[in-house]
Amino acid sequence: MFNKPAGTFNASYTKDEAIVRTRTQWGLLIILVGILAVVPYYGPLASDYWINFLIYVAITVISVQGLNILTGYCGQISLGQAAFMAVGAYTTAILSSKAGWPFLACLPMAGLMATAVGFIFAIPAVRVKGFYLAITTLAAHFVIIYLIISLEFTGGSIGIYIERPRIGSIIFDSPQSFYMLVIGVTIVMTVFAKNIVRTKVGWAFIAIRDNDLAAKVMGVNPFTYKLLAFSISAFYAGIAGSLLVYHLQFAHPEHYGLTQAIWLLGILIVGGMGSINGAIFGSIFVRLIDEITNIHISPALGNLFPSLAGQMSAALGLLVFTAIVGIFIIYEPRGLSHRWQLLKASYRLWPFSYWT
Amino acid sequence: MDMFIQLLISGVLVGTVYGLIALGFVLVYKSSGILNLAQGELVMLGAYICYTGINVLHLNIALAFLFTFAVSGVMGIVISRVAIRPLVGQPLLSVIMMTIVLSIGLRGIAILAWGAETEGLSIFGHSYYHIAGAVVSEQSIWAFALSVLAVVAFALYFQKTKGGRAMRAVAEDQQAAQSVGIKIINVFDHSWLIAAVVGALGGILLASGSGVSIELSHLGLKVLPVVLIGGLDSIQGAIIGGVIVGIAENMAVGYLDPVVSDWGLVGGGLRNVFPYILALFILVVRPHGLFGQKRIERI
Amino acid sequence: MLSEMDSVKESDIALRGSNITLSFGGVNALLDVNFQIFEQEILAIIGPNGAGKTSLLNCINGFYRPDKGSILFRGVDLTKIPSHKIARMGIARTFQNIELYTGLNTVHNLMAARHNFMRHGVFDGAFYFGRARSEIAEHRERVEDIIDFLDLTPIRNVEVGSLSYGNRKRVELGRALALEPQVLLLDEPMAGMNVEEKEDMARFIIDILELKKTSIVMVEHDMGLIMDISDRIIVLDFGSKIAEGSPSEIMQNPEVLKAYLGTKS
Amino acid sequence: MNISIKRAMLLFVLLGSLLLLPAIGACGDDDETAQEETAQEEDQTPTDLGKPVKISQTFALTGPYASQHKEIFEAYEDYIKFINDNGGLKDTNGISHPLEMLWVDDKMEVTTELSFFEKAKADGSLIHGSLYSSAYGALLPKAEKEKIPLFCFSSSNMVIDPQRTGYSMFPYYEDVLGAYVDWFLQTWDKPSQPKLAIIALDNAYGKSALGSEILDFIESRGVDVVAKEVVDAVPVDTTANLIKIQNADADFIYAQVIAPTAAVIARDMQKLDIELTIASPAPMGPSALLDMAPEACDGWIGMLWAGFYADDDRGVKFMRDLQTEYRGSPMETDQYALGIASVMTMVEAVRLAMEEVPFDELSPEKVWQFGINRIENFDTEGILPPINLGVEHGYYGQNHVRPVQIQGTQIKWIDDFIKCPDTMAYKEYYQTEGKAIAEELAGE
Numbered sequence A: 001m002f003n004k005p006a007g008t009f010n011a012s013y014t015k016d017e018a019i020v021r022t023r024t025q026w027g028l029l030i031i032l033v034g035i036l037a038v039v040p041y042y043g044p045l046a047s048d049y050w051i052n053f054l055i056y057v058a059i060t061v062i063s064v065q066g067l068n069i070l071t072g073y074c075g076q077i078s079l080g081q082a083a084f085m086a087v088g089a090y091t092t093a094i095l096s097s098k099a100g101w102p103f104l105a106c107l108p109m110a111g112l113m114a115t116a117v118g119f120i121f122a123i124p125a126v127r128v129k130g131f132y133l134a135i136t137t138l139a140a141h142f143v144i145i146y147l148i149i150s151l152e153f154t155g156g157s158i159g160i161y162i163e164r165p166r167i168g169s170i171i172f173d174s175p176q177s178f179y180m181l182v183i184g185v186t187i188v189m190t191v192f193a194k195n196i197v198r199t200k201v202g203w204a205f206i207a208i209r210d211n212d213l214a215a216k217v218m219g220v221n222p223f224t225y226k227l228l229a230f231s232i233s234a235f236y237a238g239i240a241g242s243l244l245v246y247h248l249q250f251a252h253p254e255h256y257g258l259t260q261a262i263w264l265l266g267i268l269i270v271g272g273m274g275s276i277n278g279a280i281f282g283s284i285f286v287r288l289i290d291e292i293t294n295i296h297i298s299p300a301l302g303n304l305f306p307s308l309a310g311q312m313s314a315a316l317g318l319l320v321f322t323a324i325v326g327i328f329i330i331y332e333p334r335g336l337s338h339r340w341q342l343l344k345a346s347y348r349l350w351p352f353s354y355w356t
Numbered sequence B: 001m002d003m004f005i006q007l008l009i010s011g012v013l014v015g016t017v018y019g020l021i022a023l024g025f026v027l028v029y030k031s032s033g034i035l036n037l038a039q040g041e042l043v044m045l046g047a048y049i050c051y052t053g054i055n056v057l058h059l060n061i062a063l064a065f066l067f068t069f070a071v072s073g074v075m076g077i078v079i080s081r082v083a084i085r086p087l088v089g090q091p092l093l094s095v096i097m098m099t100i101v102l103s104i105g106l107r108g109i110a111i112l113a114w115g116a117e118t119e120g121l122s123i124f125g126h127s128y129y130h131i132a133g134a135v136v137s138e139q140s141i142w143a144f145a146l147s148v149l150a151v152v153a154f155a156l157y158f159q160k161t162k163g164g165r166a167m168r169a170v171a172e173d174q175q176a177a178q179s180v181g182i183k184i185i186n187v188f189d190h191s192w193l194i195a196a197v198v199g200a201l202g203g204i205l206l207a208s209g210s211g212v213s214i215e216l217s218h219l220g221l222k223v224l225p226v227v228l229i230g231g232l233d234s235i236q237g238a239i240i241g242g243v244i245v246g247i248a249e250n251m252a253v254g255y256l257d258p259v260v261s262d263w264g265l266v267g268g269g270l271r272n273v274f275p276y277i278l279a280l281f282i283l284v285v286r287p288h289g290l291f292g293q294k295r296i297e298r299i
Numbered sequence C: 001m002l003s004e005m006d007s008v009k010e011s012d013i014a015l016r017g018s019n020i021t022l023s024f025g026g027v028n029a030l031l032d033v034n035f036q037i038f039e040q041e042i043l044a045i046i047g048p049n050g051a052g053k054t055s056l057l058n059c060i061n062g063f064y065r066p067d068k069g070s071i072l073f074r075g076v077d078l079t080k081i082p083s084h085k086i087a088r089m090g091i092a093r094t095f096q097n098i099e100l101y102t103g104l105n106t107v108h109n110l111m112a113a114r115h116n117f118m119r120h121g122v123f124d125g126a127f128y129f130g131r132a133r134s135e136i137a138e139h140r141e142r143v144e145d146i147i148d149f150l151d152l153t154p155i156r157n158v159e160v161g162s163l164s165y166g167n168r169k170r171v172e173l174g175r176a177l178a179l180e181p182q183v184l185l186l187d188e189p190m191a192g193m194n195v196e197e198k199e200d201m202a203r204f205i206i207d208i209l210e211l212k213k214t215s216i217v218m219v220e221h222d223m224g225l226i227m228d229i230s231d232r233i234i235v236l237d238f239g240s241k242i243a244e245g246s247p248s249e250i251m252q253n254p255e256v257l258k259a260y261l262g263t264k265s
Numbered sequence D: 001m002n003i004s005i006k007r008a009m010l011l012f013v014l015l016g017s018l019l020l021l022p023a024i025g026a027c028g029d030d031d032e033t034a035q036e037e038t039a040q041e042e043d044q045t046p047t048d049l050g051k052p053v054k055i056s057q058t059f060a061l062t063g064p065y066a067s068q069h070k071e072i073f074e075a076y077e078d079y080i081k082f083i084n085d086n087g088g089l090k091d092t093n094g095i096s097h098p099l100e101m102l103w104v105d106d107k108m109e110v111t112t113e114l115s116f117f118e119k120a121k122a123d124g125s126l127i128h129g130s131l132y133s134s135a136y137g138a139l140l141p142k143a144e145k146e147k148i149p150l151f152c153f154s155s156s157n158m159v160i161d162p163q164r165t166g167y168s169m170f171p172y173y174e175d176v177l178g179a180y181v182d183w184f185l186q187t188w189d190k191p192s193q194p195k196l197a198i199i200a201l202d203n204a205y206g207k208s209a210l211g212s213e214i215l216d217f218i219e220s221r222g223v224d225v226v227a228k229e230v231v232d233a234v235p236v237d238t239t240a241n242l243i244k245i246q247n248a249d250a251d252f253i254y255a256q257v258i259a260p261t262a263a264v265i266a267r268d269m270q271k272l273d274i275e276l277t278i279a280s281p282a283p284m285g286p287s288a289l290l291d292m293a294p295e296a297c298d299g300w301i302g303m304l305w306a307g308f309y310a311d312d313d314r315g316v317k318f319m320r321d322l323q324t325e326y327r328g329s330p331m332e333t334d335q336y337a338l339g340i341a342s343v344m345t346m347v348e349a350v351r352l353a354m355e356e357v358p359f360d361e362l363s364p365e366k367v368w369q370f371g372i373n374r375i376e377n378f379d380t381e382g383i384l385p386p387i388n389l390g391v392e393h394g395y396y397g398q399n400h401v402r403p404v405q406i407q408g409t410q411i412k413w414i415d416d417f418i419k420c421p422d423t424m425a426y427k428e429y430y431q432t433e434g435k436a437i438a439e440e441l442a443g444e
Helices: A023-038 A048-073 A082-099 A101-127 A130-150 A175-197 A198-219 A222-248 A256-271 A276-304 A308-332 A333-347 B002-033 B039-056 B061-087 B090-115 B136-159 B163-172 B172-178 B184-210 B214-230 B234-262 B273-285 C002-006 C053-060 C083-089 C106-117 C122-125 C131-149 C166-177 C193-210 C223-230 C248-253 C254-261 D001-027 D029-045 D065-085 D112-120 D134-144 D173-186 D206-209 D214-219 D241-249 D260-271 D286-292 D314-327 D334-356 D364-374 D427-444
Strands: B127-133 B134-137 C013-024 C025-040 C042-046 C066-074 C091-093 C185-186 C215-219 C232-239 C240-245 D053-059 D098-106 D126-130 D150-152 D195-201 D224-231 D251-255 D277-281 D302-303 D400-407 D410-413
Touching: A023 A175, A023 C254, A023 D334, A048 A082, A048 A198, A048 A256, A048 A276, A048 D112, A048 D173, A082 A101, A082 A130, A082 A222, A082 A256, A101 A222, A101 B273, A101 C053, A101 C166, A130 B090, A130 B214, A130 B273, A130 D206, A175 A198, A175 A276, A198 A222, A198 C083, A198 C106, A198 C122, A198 C131, A198 D427, A222 C166, A256 A276, A256 A308, A256 A333, A256 B090, A276 A333, A276 D098, A276 D112, A276 D286, A276 D364, A308 B061, A308 B090, A308 B172, A308 D098, A308 D150, B002 B039, B002 B184, B002 B214, B002 B234, B002 D241, B039 B061, B039 B184, B039 D112, B061 B090, B061 B184, B061 C106, B061 D260, B090 B214, B090 D364, B134 B136, B134 C166, B136 B163, B136 C166, B163 B172, B163 B184, B163 C131, B172 B214, B184 D286, B214 B234, B214 B273, B214 C002, B214 D224, B234 B273, B234 D241, C002 C083, C025 C042, C025 C066, C025 C215, C025 C232, C042 C083, C042 C193, C042 C223, C042 D065, C053 C185, C053 C215, C066 D126, C066 D214, C066 D286, C083 C091, C091 C166, C106 C166, C106 C248, C106 D029, C122 D314, C131 C166, C131 C193, C185 D260, C193 C215, C193 C223, C193 D126, C215 D098, C232 C248, C232 C254, C240 D277, C248 C254, D053 D065, D053 D112, D053 D302, D053 D334, D065 D098, D065 D314, D065 D334, D098 D112, D098 D427, D112 D134, D126 D195, D126 D334, D126 D364, D134 D150, D134 D206, D150 D334, D173 D214, D173 D251, D173 D302, D173 D400, D173 D410, D195 D241, D206 D214, D206 D251, D214 D224, D224 D241, D224 D251, D251 D260, D251 D286, D260 D277, D260 D286, D334 D364
Parallel strands: C025 C240, C042 C215, C042 C232, C091 C185, C185 C215, D053 D098, D053 D126, D126 D150, D195 D224, D195 D251, D251 D277, D277 D302
Antiparallel strands: B127 B134, C013 C025, C013 C066, C232 C240, D302 D400, D400 D410
């Protein structure tokens, strides 16, 4: 695929499968984690505004990692991710506000509940392929949101307020502390995702994605693994939804619209399908552009053309999203992660970069 | 009983328009293998263009229709050339996402050009007729008649003309069609043109009842269960699926809403969800819809 | 010939198909085909294009369900078993148009085929600890053996989508071997190769037979090679078996000549 | 390579032409106003002495409420221009400061809303507004923690529970429905029990009319709710719903919908020959309905919070002047009136705080303490009944509605402001828990 860092010789197969190979890589990783830990306290991002942004990016990363396993690795398109986030969010909101469950119980429960719901909707979904699948997951979205808005115990159209998360006696009240919590969960979920895709289950997923007919003939049960992929993806969505609802401290059906599901798919494409890094790059890149467009450029543009203010800013975000994702689909379908790998490869081969 | 007949007839009338819009999906799918999730936006834009023709350019109704078809048709071709051509050979997700972002972009364009205002669109008269124990409005009769006319016209076009035959050939086998000298790319343009025109007609017919707004694009989502039920590649499936969904919606409101309301689902409100649930059940039994072609997998 | 067949011991038969009929929309792809595959032999299936050779392989590993007939393997009727379970029972194959997992590299294509032998699931996998780690190391060793065996070492870390045609064919063979098959089905393993590559492939096939004690069913067009390496040959034409026998018998069979050359018998 | 360059060029041409579209869309009616506006901006520079005072507000210019929010947005813009043209706001030292609105189109996405809230906070916005409940609900915990006064238009009862630094000066949807029921009962002279049918939009706003508390309230008034119907935001056909209402033999209808839905309902009612009293709450603009279904909407009642429809009213005259000055010609919509009332109250809170607190010490908390809490009987030029906010005033906002009716091609007030009944448990909450919390917050 791509070259390994020079001077790395693997003495065992376990080492050959390792993600982090050299001392430099360990060093860089530790520095990265260090930066993530320090960011909310020092430097240009140490403000509520940026912390809020980073929290949201991190939550997006979790959700996209799940979608990545389903769509990027297993090749099953899903427009239902936002609805599964809603399931996680509402599980958390109900358990936390009505039953008083603590964070550490709510979070996994949200994931499991979303998994269960995801599993139910996966049963029709694994039987169909391609466009039929896309619409089936769309149906899942509509049915789930319909149920949330129509049922009484979900707070229906009114919504549910919840308290800040707490573990034992620690209440994650400040943006900084909640950021730490979210980043922690994000790192764990990302490591899990990476491990899942580099072990047996992950290979089976890729086999189904790349060639489902051959996979079937070569001993991979497509139904089981598609169900599994849907469940894992829903689990990730559930966790992301749970964190999001803790972040917002409020659950409302309008927070989990179809647009969210589309955004998640768009992020996946921009980041690069079937790449754990891609989910992270895509989340950061797309959210950043979205943020800049919506919060900074679009009101300014609106003020510049007062008679068209509303139209301008309403249209801008939509057009920018269209342009970004459209350009990536046409010119770099493998997304940012592919660019990143090219960059890495040319660094490793320097000064013979033309080898790639 | 009275209610049943009324619901049935209203369902058939509106279902035909759904069928017409679904025809747009099917045509594009058959000729290019792409499910156009931006069909709803083509519907919405059609309604807006017609609104512009009537209320801004002050055209008479016939001219406004022609104007709408012309502009929509050009738009269809532009979309086909700019967004769809580069997708040949791309993975399925790219194709799906492309039509989704296209839908978002088209919505953006509509907002830029017309703002977010909701406008009335008055084309047909407002009288009412009693037919077979049901009351129907002039608008829905027109909608029904024009939809049937359009469907028949396109079916004939598909069967009889050179362009239609080329489209059928491409639908059967792209490579074989190419080898006998059919330019696939032109067929793409062709099918997108027709899809845009069909969508625009559907948009005008529906907007003459509920007014023109950006939200009209949600009709695209409403019509998706139609193609799911009918099968993505079947023209008669689109029409029958449309009628099924039209009737199912009305029956859900009439007879199922009170039931689920008793179960604790506030007010029922199954109209939008029920066709999807129906489609899910049909898919479990028939993964290619009621009339869709099952392709033999080769390895 | 019949008497010869009768004298065969039941335990020597790896796979027995009886009266297999398969049709698509009224067209018969296979019509009443009977065949046996013996333990440790190379059986070649030949016939003109569209004769139903690939369909027969597809029936054996459950990709198509025959309309009639049965395929017995170790006393089990394969026509009632889903194809992924058939693979698990020890029937592996390669494909006419190379069906690899293009996004994975050579090693992982083979590891994916070891799927059935690994016991770790999502949870072990997610933590990459204990069973997952040890199993992967263990199976990696087996995979590396196959890679050595097939001379794939230089391309072991290359994504298979970017490999040359001949190499991909070889990786596909490796993937089939990774399943540790008792019956190996090869669908045109040498199609599109040059002479040198064909010779390599032929040697691999014979080695597999000898070292792994596998029965091999091979669909192939290169008559010269088939005559050289196969033990027995079945000839299909328009879905029916028209001849069966040793290479020399087939060479002289008038039906076969007619099917191939259109000569009057 | 060449092909991809071609593609890129095509794409950029397309994107470029997209940017040209607004010009096409705008040509005709908007050009003159744009020119006027730039001319006015040049005139107003001399008053800009102090630093600007900032308020922030989000709108959803995309989505189902876009047309309403656009009018509200224009109201905000106009009123702020009006304040600035009249010398801005004076601080304790007598220096005037121009007013500046930070705003964003949140596209009904809560994360954009939250992000903008944080940005506005960082930029020194003194008071924040959002328009609908799903956003408000997510902002409230943050606003409360920092004691930032938060305004909201949307008024289902969740807005109130728990209310600490959040305000809506409009009556709650449930109360509006209660007021409608009471208003209808005044003229009910038949011996039978009156029967009500409710039509609700298929979203959070619509379904708040079907909550259990309000249904209990309606029953307690002796009214039987015989039909609870849910319709789409963009309905194609409501025949089925209306037949059910007809079969249930309802006496009057309440439709918690927006104008496009109302247009379809009106037509279908005409088709089915249903002649019942029907009313809708504020977000259903009667003027928009009149535009969309002029032939069918005669008699439709709007239970409005504020409106444009009385010529002699001071507030209406004020708004008409405002629009003539900044927009060229008056356009009569109730949403604009709501926007004006809301921004007036927000600005009033800032103004009151600026009277007490030196400019340098102004903060959202100060605005809350010295502004909001001192708003007592605030008169919005008569657009709304007097507004009371803050702890001591016992009531947050105002809870009156005023019915208008579409009569032919005209929209007419048909009654004076009616005080809404308290249909929900929140009144009690105010007096006890809510007040305690607010006092505790204020006391710190």
